[in-house]
Amino acid sequence: xxxxxxxxxxxxxxxxxxxxxxxxxxxxxxxxxxxxxxxxxxxxxxxxxxxxxxxxxxxxxxxxxxxxxxxxxxxxxxxxxxxxxxxxxxxxxxxxxxxxxxxxxxxxxxx
Amino acid sequence: xxxxxxxxxxxxxxxxxxxxxxxxxxxxxxxxxxxxxxxxxxxxxxxxxxxxxxxxxxxxxxxxxxxxxxxxxxxxxxxxxxxxxxxxxxxxxxxxxxxxxxxxxxxxxxxxxxxxxxxxxxxxxxxxxxxxxxxxxxxxxxxxxxxxxxxxxxxxxxxxxxxxxxxx
Numbered sequence: 001x002x003x004x005x006x007x008x009x010x011x012x013x014x015x016x017x018x019x020x021x022x023x024x025x026x027x028x029x030x031x032x033x034x035x036x037x038x039x040x041x042x043x044x045x046x047x048x049x050x051x052x053x054x055x056x057x058x059x060x061x062x063x064x065x066x067x068x069x070x071x072x073x074x075x076x077x078x079x080x081x082x083x084x085x086x087x088x089x090x091x092x093x094x095x096x097x098x099x100x101x102x103x104x105x106x107x108x109x110x111x
Numbered sequence: 112x113x114x115x116x117x118x119x120x121x122x123x124x125x126x127x128x129x130x131x132x133x134x135x136x137x138x139x140x141x142x143x144x145x146x147x148x149x150x151x152x153x154x155x156x157x158x159x160x161x162x163x164x165x166x167x168x169x170x171x172x173x174x175x176x177x178x179x180x181x182x183x184x185x186x187x188x189x190x191x192x193x194x195x196x197x198x199x200x201x202x203x204x205x206x207x208x209x210x211x212x213x214x215x216x217x218x219x220x221x222x223x224x225x226x227x228x229x230x231x232x233x234x235x236x237x238x239x240x241x242x243x244x245x246x247x248x249x250x251x252x253x254x255x256x257x258x259x260x261x262x263x264x265x266x267x268x269x270x271x272x273x274x275x276x277x278x279x
Contacts, residue, residue, distance in 0.1 A: 026195030026199065039252060045231065049187050088227045088237050
């Protein structure tokens with residue numbers, strides 16, 4: 001029974017890890033393929049965040065309940081706060097310095 | 112002094128968590144570092160704090176904070192799937208648009224939290240906040256029509272409601 005739970009935990013952990021690796025890989029691909037700063041920021045915020053949360057969750061499941069998992073939870077919380085703030089600051093800076101989006105279809109700021 | 116203590120104790124606890132052990136060396140170094148941090152940050156961190164809630168309301172707020180965090184994590188996963196789909200398309204089919212949304216928030220903390228965390232919601236990226244007209248300017252990666260824009264605005268108002276529950 002304990003063996004079965006261990007196998008199940010490992011499967012869940014590896015699913016998290018593989019999902020995380022996929023998202024991080026897609027961030028790298030999007031950074032190269034997307035046309036302008038704002039669309040790249042979308043990849044840098046969402047895909048990177050989902051990827052790192054998934055990888056850390058995978059590590060959390062593999063680690064079990066101990067001090068290291070507490071560290072991982074703290075890292076997830078810090079990541080959730082700092083990534084979103086940093087991306088917003090970059091977007092705000094770019095907007096204030098009139099950096100135009102190449103592919104925009106409608107812009108309420110200029111209307 | 113009270114503010115500095117409120118910063119010092121959590122940062123020292125965090126120091127012990129990351130150090131992974133409790134001994135005199137870790138304690139001494141932690142005390143020095145945390146004292147410096149609390150001296151620098153105490154005034155700025157508590158600038159917008161309003162202590163107007165009772166103990167019972169405090170626990171309800173914690174429930175709403177957990178709700179907001181779980182909503183954002185769910186949203187981040189969904190939007191990451193969509194953005195990564197665009198990344199692997201042969202010809203990316205997104206149609207970006209900058210949309211202004213009028214906020215219903217009065218509290219400055221709610222506005223600050225929402226404008227930063229909109230980045231995690233589905234396909235949205237907060238570009239700016241207009242203080243005069245109280246409008247958010249949001250860059251949406253995947254809006255093909257006005258109808259779709261309205262649906263996305265409704266999604267943002269759901270987040271607005273949840274954040275307002277914490278601060279208002």
